[in-house]
């Protein structure tokens with residue numbers, strides 16, 4: 001059994017930075033993880049790459065040779081990956097043994113984890129290869145400045161969850177940039193009634209029923225639960241990793257003590 005995180009989220013939400021910090025954290029604690037680049041447009045990495053989609057297809061070449069723009073080119077590259085799951089990906093995965101832990105750094109284009117089936121098929125392939133996979137969805141805390149943006153972030157995450165059908169961990173990234181923690185705390189584990197009241201205050205009265213349905217939907221899927229990630233704090237990374245490990249049943253026999261841990265506490 002292998003283990004994998006699929007790191008997704010909007011462009012600029014901090015996916016590559018998260019992968020890099022996770023790699024460094026694991027190095028520090030003597031744990032081995034392998035980072036995989038799935039972004040055909042990515043250029044700079046400050047961690048060693050275990051696999052790199054650019055060895056199969058690169059966005060720059062596709063744009064030049066096929067005369068495509070960046071978004072069309074990206075979709076082309078990902079569809080090319082999909083066509084090569086049985087050869088390129090299978091060969092690459094064969095280098096990894098039981099118990100290996102892969103972290104896939106994905107591109108940020110929202111369509112890849114909303115309605116284009118590429119990542120869904122990618123995940124199905126990993127499952128066939130006996131990997132336990134978890135989706136790790138990053139949302140930029142700087143984006144959560146009011147309830148409408150929070151709900152919009154939840155809906156994008158929900159769309160990924162429904163599309164990928166994977167255990168799902170929501171992360172609120174860039175917590176070091178949050179100056180007033182109280183603003184964010186309201187959204188870390190909010191009461192549905194509070195969200196609805198705030199939403200109704202922001203929107204015209206005719207949206208009342210829609211607001212109620214949206215909040216109910218988000219609540220039913222337990223989407224309104226984000227774990228804050230502050231990369232300055234080793235314990236914050238450790239806590240998030242333990243939550244994800246739990247989801248994919250990694251190291252079930254290990255004595256992981258996360259019960260009494262407060263992720264907001266200083267190191």
Ligand SMILES: Nc1nc2c(ncn2[C@@H]2O[C@H](COP(=O)(O)OP(=O)(O)OP(=O)(O)O)[C@@H](O)[C@H]2O)c(=O)[nH]1
Nearest residue numbers: 010011012013014015016017107108174176177231
């Ligand atoms: N202060 C702070 N900045 C961050 C953090 N995470 C990411 N950033 C910055 O946010 C920007 C985007 O980060 P990336 O890690 O490249 O984001 P990404 O989601 O991989 O972006 P795409 O690959 O374009 O989808 C960079 O300038 C990072 O330095 C964080 O935790 N704190």
